């Protein structure tokens with residue numbers, strides 16, 4: 001089955017505090033790219049996933065700082081002088097076609113510890129990605145990374161999915177934030193028919209995506225596509241500019257998220273950030289992709305899923321009971 005994932009960036013950068021689970025999330029992503037069948041997240045039905053689970057998949061390369069220097073050396077990225085610091089360097093690995101998997105995957109752990117030379121050499125690969133090679137980078141120190149490397153990746157912020165106190169999130173004077181964070185009647189008054197229809201149809205689409213047991217990258221792709229499709233549709237229906245329509249869809253998405261994942265306010269914050277970036281002329285596609293990865297990663301936590309299942313999937317408009 002063709003997942004059509006290729007449109008998603010070939011490089012993902014997971015960033016967030018140490019110990020938050022970035023490496024295991026990186027492995028979930030790797031599995032999505034590697035799977036040569038249609039395995040669900042925890043299943044190992046195909047050969048590629050089986051070998052991945054046993055740690056023997058030849059199409060995965062994990063590159064990390066080496067002891068005792070604790071940096072990722074140039075030779076690990078490109079081994080021009082055959083120093084053989086590692087089994088194979090990233091450049092050589094990337095040149096060989098996948099042996100048993102759908103794609104080859106390079107995971108670079110603690111990518112902020114790449115030496116300057118190593119980072120520049122990696123950048124060459126990210127700029128002209130070999131076919132069928134996906135890169136997954138992790139870092140807990142985003143500010144220490146080259147901007148040029150960051151700009152080549154879909155940024156996925158990993159945050160603690162533990163329930164946060166409501167007070168953690170600053171609600172400033174932005175009316176959009178106020179609406180999302182309050183159950184405000186102010187919002188209901190301005191909720192025109194088109195919005196109700198938008199919310200309801202978006203709800204159905206989102207439930208289908210989040211309820212689908214498919215792997216994480218597939219879901220992220222679907223979510224990004226869904227937000228884009230709804231924006232296009234709403235653009236026509238409400239006679240708006242593309243950017244305005246996207247903002248309206250994000251608004252609906254935020255209300256939906258608030259209703260179905262009330263404990264996962266980090267993502268609400270993320271939606272609001274993306275709303276702000278896009279309203280300030282940010283690249284729509286890049287931000288929707290990043291948001292999709294983030295939302296899907298969060299929703300993968302068991303607690304979030306069981307929450308969605310418990311609530312059930314009753315379609316309802318935000319004015320239909322969210323605040324009662």
Ligand SMILES: [Zn+2]
Nearest residue numbers: 035039046049
């Ligand atoms: Zn598989």
